[in-house]
Amino acid sequence: MTIIYALLVFLLVIMVHEFGHFIVAKLNNIKVNEFSIGMGPAIFKKQGEETLYAIRALPIGGYVALEGEEDESDDPRSFSNAHPLKKIAVLVAGALMNFILAIVLGVIVFSTLGQQTTTIDSFVENSTAQAAGLEAGDKILYIDDKEIKTWPEISQTLNTSKKDKVTIKVQRDNEELVFQVPTKEENGNHLIGIYPTLEKNFTSSLGASFQFTKDIIKQVYIFMGQLLTGRAKIEGLSGPVGIVRMIGDSAKQGFINVLMFACMISADVGAFNLFPFPALDGGTIVITLIEWIVGKELPEKAKIVINSLGLIFLLGLIGYVTIFNDIL
Template sequence: MITILAAILVFSIVIFVHEFGHFIAAKKSGVKVNEFSIGMGPALFKKQGEETLYAVRILPIGGYCAMEGEDDESDDIRSFDNVSAAKRFVIIIAGALMNFLFALLICILIQTFTITTVNIASVAENSPASRSGFMLGDVITEVENTKITNTSQIQTMILESGGRELNYKIIRNGNEDTITAAAEPAEGTEGSQLYQIGIQMQGDQNASLSNFSLIRGIAGGFSQFGAMMVMMGQILGMLFTGRLGVSNLAGPVGVVSEIGRQANTGLISLLFFVSYINVNLGVLNLLPFPALDGGRAVLILIEMVTGKKLPKNKEALINGIGLLLLLGLILFVSINDVRRIF
C-alpha cells in the first residue's frame, strides 16, 4: 500500500511540474490555455478559471496542458500557431526545463539541511568489491581523490571508468583505508559496458535544522544535480552506441518498485529519487523523437530555418507513429521489469 500511495504521489508531482512548465511558458507567451489537467480519465475535481479549466483526473498516469490551436487549426489570435516560432519553441521545451529546475531545487534543499555519508549496504559475492576487500558498513569518503557527497557521484565515476581500477578511500570502524577495485560489466550485460563493482550503496542522511548551510546546500545541490545529468548522458550514450541494451532499461513497473523501496528507506531517500525521476523525464522528453517534446522542438527549429511550417495532418501522422513506437518500448521494458522483480 505504501508503494502504491508513494508512486501515485511521486508521479503526480513529476507530471504536475512538467505540465506547469508548459503552462507558465504558454501564459507568458500569450497563448490561450483551455485546460490544465493532472491525470487522465473522469475528473475527480475541476474548476473553471477565467479562461482555463483546471482538473485532477482519476488515473495518475499522465497530464496535459491543452493549448488553443496546438493540435487543431484555430483562427483565435491567441492560438499556439499564431505566436512566433521562437515562442512556440520555448513553450515546448519549458516542461523539461521545469523538471530540471525542480530537481535542482530538491537537491539544494536536501543538501542545505543534510549531512550525507555514503555507506555500503551490501557486497555481492564473487564481485570486484568482495575480492578487493569492501565490507558491509564501510563509508566511502573519496574516489580518486574526489570528495563524495552522494551515491550518484560514485555511480557516475564507475560508469566513466571503463573497467579501469579506481581508488576508494573508506572509513571502517573509525579507521581510514584505501581500497582499489576495477569494475566489471553488470551481470547479463557483457559487452554493454554497463559497469559495476558489486555493491549497493545507501546515503545515510543526518537531516536537522542545526545542519543548515546554504553554501553547502548550493554547492552540494549543483554537484548532485550535475552527477545525475552526467549519468543520464552516459546511459543514453551507451544506448545509442549499442554498449547498453534496451532490455537493461527500467519501465513504469520498475520505477514504481523503486519508489516503494525508497519510500521505505526514508523521506530524504525518496526526495532524492524524485529529483532523479525529474532529471530522467526532462532528458528523455528532449530527445529528438516524434511525439516527444524534443521531436516537436526539432520541427519548430526546421520551420525557423526554412520558413515553412509542417501541415498539421503530417505533424499528427509523424507524432502518431512515434507514439506507437514509444508505447511498444514501454510495453517491452515493463515486461522485463516484471521478470526481474518477480
C-alpha cells in the first residue's frame, strides 16, 4: 500500500507541475509536441491537432515536450522563438501549479482536522494557566508585550522568553483581562498547559493552508542557503527511498496525513524547481533573463552543456542521498 500511495503522490505532484507548463504554453501560442503522464513506453496515445497526448507505463512522473525547447527550431511558435516573458511564464507555471496544489490539499486537510485558534478550549491536568485564573473560551491576545495572532506563536513566545512567569492578556466575552501565569519547563519547552479551540471553516482553512505553504517554501530556500554556506549538512536531505518511507509512515496515521505529506512535497517540488540552478526551471529562467538583458541568445550547445552538467550533478546528489541517507 505504501508503494501505491507513493506512486500516486509522485504522479499527482509531477503531473500538476507539467500541466502548468502545458496550459501556459498553449495560452501563449507556443507549440506543444507532447504531453505525457508517466514515463517509458506508451500504453495509450491520442494525437490531437498538434499535440500527442500519452499515458506511459511507468507512473513516476510525466513531461511536456515543447517545440524548440531542447534543440534549434525555425518554427515561429517554438519555445526558443517566443518572447522572454512568455518563456518565463511557461517556466514559472509548473512551480505555480505545485503551489496551488499544495494550497488545495492544505484546505482539505485543515478543513478536516480543524485549524488551531488562539482561544482556549481546555486545560491539561495541573495547568498553571487554569490555576492562574484563565478559563475555557478565553482568547489570548498578548503574552508579555508580544501580540499573539496564531497558536504556534504561543509556544514560540513562551520558549523565546524562557521566563518562570509571563503576563497574559486575554479577551473574555467583551472584556480584556490580564493574568500572571507561571510556566513549567518540560524537555526544554516552557508550557502553561492549554489546548486550543479548533475551527473548521473554509476561510480559516484557506488562510492556514496559505501560511503552511508559504512556510514550506521559505524553509526550502533557508535550507538551500544553509547547505551552500555549510551551515546545514547533506544528511538533512531525503531521496526517493526516504520519501517513500515517510509516505508509508504517514499512511499508517490515516489518509489525511498522506494528503498533508503530498501538500508538503508539492510545495517542496515547486520551490526547488525555481532554484536558480542548471537543469531546473529556475536555472533556465536565469539564462532567459540574461539573454533578454544582453539582447543575444547563448549558443544552443552551451545551454545543452550547462544543463547536462547540472543534471549530472543533481542525479549524482540524488544517488548519494539515496544510498547514504536513505539506505545505509
